[in-house]
Amino acid sequence: MPAPGPRRRPELDRANREETMNTSVIADVLAASDAVASALADPETAWSAAPTGGRAWPQSLAGGAAGIALLHIERAHSGHGDWDTARAWLSVAASGELTAAANAGLFLGAPAVAFALHAAARTSNRYRDALARLDEAVTALTRARLAAAHARIDQAQRPMMREFDLIRGLAGLGVYHLRRHPDHPITRDVLAYLVRLTEPLPGRGELPPWWTDVSLNGEPSPDHPHGHGNLGMAHGIGAVLALLSLAMLRDLPVDGAGEAAGRICAWTDQWRQDDGAGLWWPGFITLDQVRTHRVEPSRRPRPSWCYGIGGTARAQQLAGIALKDAARQTAAENAMLATLRDPALAERLPEIGLCHGMAGLLQSAWRMAADAATPHIAGELPRLAARLTARVQEDPAPDPELLDGAAGAALALHTVGTGAAPASHWDTFLLLA
Numbered sequence: 001m002p003a004p005g006p007r008r009r010p011e012l013d014r015a016n017r018e019e020t021m022n023t024s025v026i027a028d029v030l031a032a033s034d035a036v037a038s039a040l041a042d043p044e045t046a047w048s049a050a051p052t053g054g055r056a057w058p059q060s061l062a063g064g065a066a067g068i069a070l071l072h073i074e075r076a077h078s079g080h081g082d083w084d085t086a087r088a089w090l091s092v093a094a095s096g097e098l099t100a101a102a103n104a105g106l107f108l109g110a111p112a113v114a115f116a117l118h119a120a121a122r123t124s125n126r127y128r129d130a131l132a133r134l135d136e137a138v139t140a141l142t143r144a145r146l147a148a149a150h151a152r153i154d155q156a157q158r159p160m161m162r163e164f165d166l167i168r169g170l171a172g173l174g175v176y177h178l179r180r181h182p183d184h185p186i187t188r189d190v191l192a193y194l195v196r197l198t199e200p201l202p203g204r205g206e207l208p209p210w211w212t213d214v215s216l217n218g219e220p221s222p223d224h225p226h227g228h229g230n231l232g233m234a235h236g237i238g239a240v241l242a243l244l245s246l247a248m249l250r251d252l253p254v255d256g257a258g259e260a261a262g263r264i265c266a267w268t269d270q271w272r273q274d275d276g277a278g279l280w281w282p283g284f285i286t287l288d289q290v291r292t293h294r295v296e297p298s299r300r301p302r303p304s305w306c307y308g309i310g311g312t313a314r315a316q317q318l319a320g321i322a323l324k325d326a327a328r329q330t331a332a333e334n335a336m337l338a339t340l341r342d343p344a345l346a347e348r349l350p351e352i353g354l355c356h357g358m359a360g361l362l363q364s365a366w367r368m369a370a371d372a373a374t375p376h377i378a379g380e381l382p383r384l385a386a387r388l389t390a391r392v393q394e395d396p397a398p399d400p401e402l403l404d405g406a407a408g409a410a411l412a413l414h415t416v417g418t419g420a421a422p423a424s425h426w427d428t429f430l431l432l433a
Helices: 010-039 065-077 083-093 110-121 128-154 170-180 185-197 237-249 257-271 287-292 309-322 326-341 358-371 376-394 406-418 426-430
Strands: none
Touching: 010 065, 010 376, 010 406, 065 083, 065 110, 065 406, 065 426, 083 110, 110 128, 110 170, 128 170, 128 185, 170 185, 170 237, 170 426, 185 237, 185 257, 237 257, 237 309, 257 309, 309 326, 309 358, 326 358, 326 376, 358 376, 358 406, 358 426, 376 406, 406 426
């Protein structure tokens, strides 16, 4: 009979079990990401299995070829895919006349295709001529939008949501310029406008200067007769806070950026909630809530990227780091950690996508974990990744699109599976980095 070995401590057994689980999860995560990429390899057949609705324009980052191209660009950069597939998708994305009209923005048209081409090129000379032409169009578009925005501020009018938001507005265009040419005058002009956006409007009283008189869909509606103040990342002031913070972290010389970020933080702090299960921020605020200074617990949004913890906590963390506000950074990280540890909150995200689903929360949490002062967020990622993997594998024909479909889920799983920051910086279109 062999001599008994050394007695093992329970905590070591637990650590070994977790290490084995994580290795297994990572293998499954990469396999799921690879399977989606394989299913989306051919642009001719990728949309045949599921309807994509009105977003399936080739030049759409949200639902078209430009967005799916990002999946294959990231895989090619990281050695998990080939450039022929990425080029095929880019070719489809740029196959028609690209819009730089009123409907254009980071998620559609010339800016969207330029973002994808820059992600492919990085610091190389790939697509140099095409990018030069697109830069002219995007810069002209941005200057026109800036002129209109400053004229609106000069008249002390409140903004439309599409003036400054990420999806359609100047925050989104600022994302492209900050990534493409951070030292260009147009980049500084966009950031200067975002600073001015936060400065009080004469005669506008108790409401912040980014308060909009429209409803959540960006149009006037009797459902929101007095408009709303939007905290979200997709359509609200969260995007402005994140972009200003990223600019400060790059040491860009933008007068008033710190003060502007501070004004946004002071307003969001008024609405930060703590219900015992963790900190959270409402997705938007109504005039009645401003006057009563009360947010009902039922107004806690799902923990998505667009309106929930995924986006708002990341914006707050970036602001905490940029402003050297350790308490803010800690609060944001604790909010994310509490969300990841609460099964009831996780169940509120059955979808797979980046905007409304698990992929957006996973990518946000991964970015927060990489910058966090605590290791605990990273420890919660395998569970969420496993849940997303299982959901992706359950659906034999998911919507292929980037923002709400399989391409975005595959990218988030690829990040976790490789354990490396995206080589293409694809998630900058979500303002996560």
